[in-house]
Amino acid sequence: MAHNVEKDDVTGIETTGHEWDGIKELNNPLPRWWLWTFYACIIWAVGYWVVYPTWPLISSHTKGMIGYSSRQDVVDKIAEAKAAQAQYLDRIEVASLADIRADTELLNFSLAGGKSAFAVNCSQCHGQGAQGFVGYPNLNDDDWIWGGTPEEISATIHYGIRSAHDDTRYSVMPAFGKDGLLERQQINQVVEYVLKISGQEHDEATASEGQTVFAEQCSSCHGDTGQGLHDLGAPRLSDAIWLYGGDRQALRETVTNARFGVMPDWTNRLDEATIKQLAIYVHSLGGGE
Amino acid sequence: MDQASQAASQANVSSANVETIDVDAVNKKEERSLYKARVKIYPKRAKGVFRKLKWLVMAATLAVYYLAPWIRWDRGPNAPDQAILIDFPARRFYFFFIEIWPEEVYYLTGLLIIAALGLFLVTSLAGRVWCGYTCPQTVWTDLFIWVERLVEGDRSARIRLDKAPLSVNKIARKTTKHVLWILIGMATGGAWIFYFADAPTLLVDLFTFQAPIVAYSTVAILAGCTYVFGGMMREQVCTYMCPWPRIQGALVDEESLIVSYKDDRGEQRAPFRKNMDWDTRGDCIDCNQCVAVCPMGIDIRDGQQLECIHCALCIDACDEVMTRINRPLNLISYDTYVNHERRAAGQPEQKPRIFRARTVIYAALIAIVGLIMLAALITRSTLDINILHDRNPLFVKLSDGGIRNGYTIKILNKQHEIRRFEIAIEGLENALISVVGQEGTSGLTVPADRLAQFRVFVSVPAANAPDGREDFNFVVTDLADGNRAINDTVFRGPEQ
Known part of the structure; x- marks a missing residue:
């Protein structure tokens, strides 16, 4: 280029011609490798836009060429996990509670699955450690209102207490004072x-x-x-x-x-295998009969 | 040496037929800048005591690196028989008679502390011995330069070859060199992976393409690194990438033996001439041999420099010249700053003091850490217990008013055979103990070299329930040899 290149006297390096209050900027360009890496990243980014979903549109987004979707990724992974669990769940579905407890493999699977189902569905009332609160029974102890065998626990989970289910468990204690039955x-x-x-x-x-x-x-x-x-x-x-x-x-x-606690029935909310796992898990907490 | 060459070398002494090399120290003081393209260094071959020592150290370090994974060590039927093995899948580290579980990684910390202190000690005694002789970068660079010299010739031949136009000869030599370098790189990466799996099995798998993909990628990455570091980057790794040269400046003192040029004896330097008067000039004849052999491209006569790795090849080069011109040796030598100052002040030299505060403290620290590790190793138990007290609920009130606590007990069996244990309680009155899924408390079976986990309930009658908390011990006893492990834990109850 045909312009006058000015060199700095002290360092002997070209200046850019920019000057502020007598201070001149030296022309020290970026190392080539750095610059080329930068350009390569730009090209990479353009390629990425084409291949992957990238740009938000008004009601949707660009889909990319290979049809990748991170949501689909999650769905696939969940399906994969479910398929891996199926070998156990299918057996638990048909086995009796006693058979499950006799099979170490199924027992361990049920304990883990039951713990997880408990945290999601039961812990809101019974507590994370199934320790209970006033009005919500502690499931760790050896005192059971409706029975503490795995089968009885399973029945309680299925039908609930004073729930909307037809087969729900229902006990009525009279309000002796309020209704004037006792002085x-x-x-x-x-x-x-x-x-x-x-x-x-x-x-x-x-x-x-x-x-x-x-x-x-x-x-x-x-x-x-x-x-x-x-x-x-x-x-x-x-x-x-x-x-x-x-x-x-x-x-x-x-x-x-009198007191009337309520537990929902889980027949239509949880599948049979989950209820079985829950019954086995709750029974294992230490107080099972 | 035969008669004729002996006569010739005699003649050399009188005529001092020392070649003066036209070489510029590419990294000399005046030419250092913050950013500069590398100027290629062509180290000349040195001959002498230190060169021999370096060959020996190279042979020894390479032998250890390549052969160590092949040493066998019998540990019985349930354990690998490789003396040194880092078994990631099983999470074990084997080193001869030592076996380490992941939670015992503090042994490694101890080892690293000893290694660091060892480096401090050696550096304070004799400067950058590690850099000059044993650092993998030095060893492999030396090996790569040796291959280069074998294929392309020594310094002047290599410079000529690089300047020469492209020819069949040049292509053949360059290709041969790079192929050999890549082969060495692959052998380097190849040996590395043997530390992580059974070496003989892996060797067969490797060549029959049965080995896991991670093995091949590790070999490829390490081969690439070795090739680039040893062949291309060489001294730049030490000068620009490695933090150690910066640290070592703080580790040497005025009594450390450091490769240095005796400028009081060497200056004024001047070219050699016949029949000159040595009294009016220095011993340095400015032949630049010390610069030509330097793999770091520096001029040792500039004084202490960050680039200098103390490989001592300049000592060999200079001593050879001094012999030829019949002057005393050690113009360049391992020397202390104290002696440098004493000579300048006209005082006699003194022997370097090995025992001084710095070295004694380092040695003492090494001894202390070593003894602690030794004690830890000797008293290492093959039985470990971890006890987790249930947090939620802390305790459970039973229908008879008694209090029950739940525990998860992990038993680590570090022997290579199945062991059965009995669990008992110490220091809790009238306590009942039960193991979930077991009859009684004496059937806790733990597989060989494994961890097993048990759920244990401990309950006490209402009368014995503690107010808030009470400490007690679990005692786990090996039923076969009576080996016991006692672990303290806590029993929780309602605050009264």
């Missing part, structure tokens, strides 16, 4: 008796009066000694575990107003 004094007496049979501090005289009330009003469901009855969903009262609290205050509240 306040009688309620105090029976509460004192329940405190006695569950091994807590109580007033002996009041409790012995409460025994009569218990025999008349409560024992038909909860049993003569308060041992409970799985078939009716009547909780055991002679132990240390209380769904709604076992102190005097909580018991009085329960006898007065």
Whole structure:
């Protein structure tokens, strides 16, 4: 090019001709390899636009030549995982709970699958560790209202408690105080008796009066000694575990107003294999019968 | 040497027939700039003590590298019999009698600390010994230059060949050289992968194209790196890529033995002339032999330089010249700065002090780390227990009022045979223990060289339930040899 190239006196390097307040810019071009790598990246990017989905359009986006879609990638991967699980799930679907538990492979698969299904579907009420809350049973302990065998747990999951399902499990405890079935004094007496049979501090005289009330009003469901009855969903009262609290205050509240917890039925929400895995997982938590 | 050549070399001494080479140190001080295209270096062959030493070190290091994976070491039927093996799929590292599991990688940390301190010690004693003799970059570059010299001849022949127009001879020589270099590169990469799998099996697989793709790609990448680093980049790797030269400047001191030019003796340098008076001039006859042999392209007479890898080839070159002109040796030699200063002040030289604060501290640290590692290795247990206490729920109240805690217990069996263990509890009153899926507590079977995981429930009656927490131990006993592992953990209960 025919222009005057000015050289810097000190370094002997060409200047670009740009000058600011007497400071001149030296012409030190980028290394060639750097520049060529940069150009190669630009060409690569153009190729990428053509081959892959890249540009957003108003209602869609360019699709690219090879039909790649990251969403489809996920769908494929999920299908792949499902196919890999199928060999176990197909067997679990048809096997009985006892057979599954006898087969180490199926048992381990069920425990893992059940844990994952529990976290998604059950932990909202029962807690991440199935530890329960007031009104939501702890599934780790050895006290079961509707029974703690794998089959009974499975039935509870299938039909729920007081759910919309026709075969749902339903227990009705009368609201003794609210509906006027028992006098306040009688309620105090029976509460004192329940405190006695569950091994807590109580007033002996009041409790012995409460025994009569218990025999008349409560024992038909909860049993003569308060041992409970799985078939009716009547909780055991002679132990240390209380769904709604076992102190005097909580018991009085329960006898007065009754309690009705609800668990949804899962028959139409989860498939058979998942329910089986859940039953086995819950049974394994430590309290299974 | 026969009679005739002996006579000839005698004659050389008197006539001092030393060739003065027209060579410019391409990396000499005045020519260094921040950005500059590389000027090719043609190192001349050196002969002498240090060159021989370098050949020996090269032979030894290459032999270790190529042969180590082939050494066998019997570990019994359930373990590999390769002495040095990094088994990624099984997550084991074998080194002769040592076997390391992933969580014991701190042994490697200890090894690296010792290696680093070892480098510090050697560097403070004798400068960049690592760079000059044993660094893979140096060893392989030396090997590549040797091949180059074999195919294309020594320095002047190589310069001539590069300047010559394209000819059949030139193409043949260049092709031969590059083919040999690539073969060496492939052998280098090929040997590397044997450290990661059973070497004899992998060798057969490699040549019958049965080996995994990662083996071939590793060979290819390492072959490429070796070819480029040893053949093309050479001294640039040391000067521009390696951080070690920068670090080493801080590791030498005035008592370190460093390859240096005795300018007090060599200057004023002047070309050799017959019958001149050595008293009025220096011993350096400016023959540039030291520059011609330098693989880094520097002039050692410029003083200490970052580029210098202390390979000592200039010492060999200069000593050869000094012998010929009948002057004392060691114009270039391993020398300390202290002696340099003493000579300048007219004092006699002193022996370099090996025991000084810096070296003693390094040596002591090496000994301490070494002893710690040795102790750790000797007391290494072949039985390890990891205990995870359930976090959610922390504890479970049972219907009889008792408290139950759940634990996941992992037993690591580091022996190469199946072992059966019994689990028991120490320090928790009236506790009952049960293992999920097992009858009793004495049937915990762990396969050879494996980890097994067990769910364990511990429950105590209401009367013994701790207030908040109580510490206790799990005791795992090997039923065969009574070997015990005791691990402390915690039992949680409601705060009363």
